């Protein structure tokens with residue numbers, strides 16, 4: 001199988017999406033405006049493929065082929081027309097995503113997707129010439145390990161586009177749910193609720209972060225606690241989502257002052273080395 005798959009944004013999610021797309025046989029173009037981030041993402045992908053070989057998950061030949069299929073691009077202008085898929089994974093800001101999607105549409109992809117966690121597809125589609133081809137493709141972190149793909153169907157999304165997104169999920173080894181276009185969809189609306197409440201509990205001094213997490217892991221069988229998950233997702237990302245949900249549903253999603261303060265301090269979670277936990281070499285201490 002071949003095909004061309006373009007990912008815009010080489011952050012936490014973009015690199016994960018690039019990883020699974022290359023693994024599914026696509027020729028992947030990873031578009032990143034920040035050269036240092038782009039280079040770091042390519043290095044990280046190389047490490048992930050090496051780790052896959054070391055763990056017996058893929059052969060050295062497959063790892064080399066995946067690496068071969070990956071190209072870093074400095075902008076969408078460098079991408080040739082008519083790729084099979086373009087998925088944007090730039091930060092969760094409406095104006096930025098709209099601008100990126102408009103430019104991406106100009107490359108005439110067969111399928112245009114957004115990895116937004118919370119912004120309605122209808123809002124992102126404003127300004128697009130072909131909203132019928134546009135759909136939410138919400139992957140989860142880390143993309144290579146998480147089975148779910150939340151497919152978000154906007155009011156203008158064509159039936160064929162939804163079918164193509166479900167087929168894409170299968171090719172990428174993901175299990176899809178198809179949901180209606182409401183802010184926060186089926187996942188972030190519930191997941192962020194838990195995360196925000198856990199942060200309010202830290203501020204209230206209910207228990208230490210590790211004990212709040214442990215309570216949910218042992219008491220509710222969550223695989224990971226809400227504060228550790230917030231660290232993994234990125235506090236800045238969660239703050240952006242909370243603001244989107246607050247605008248849609250009111251103050252029940254108001255970001256707790258502690259979250260705002262931690263983001264302002266640069267305590268963003270795993271990616272900055274400090275959040276509710278201290279992170280070193282990818283592990284929590």
Ligand code: NAD
Nearest residue numbers: 009010011012013032033034089090091092116117141233
């Ligand atoms: P991130 O900040 O780690 O990465 C975003 C990347 O986009 C950065 O490298 C940035 O330089 C790049 N970028 C910005 N403008 C660009 C442009 N015009 N062209 C190309 N690249 C550009 O963010 P992330 O955590 O990967 O999140 C990306 C999206 O995925 C957001 O919409 C977020 O809500 C969503 N999401 C995040 C998670 C998560 O766990 N982090 C999970 C699901 C969905």
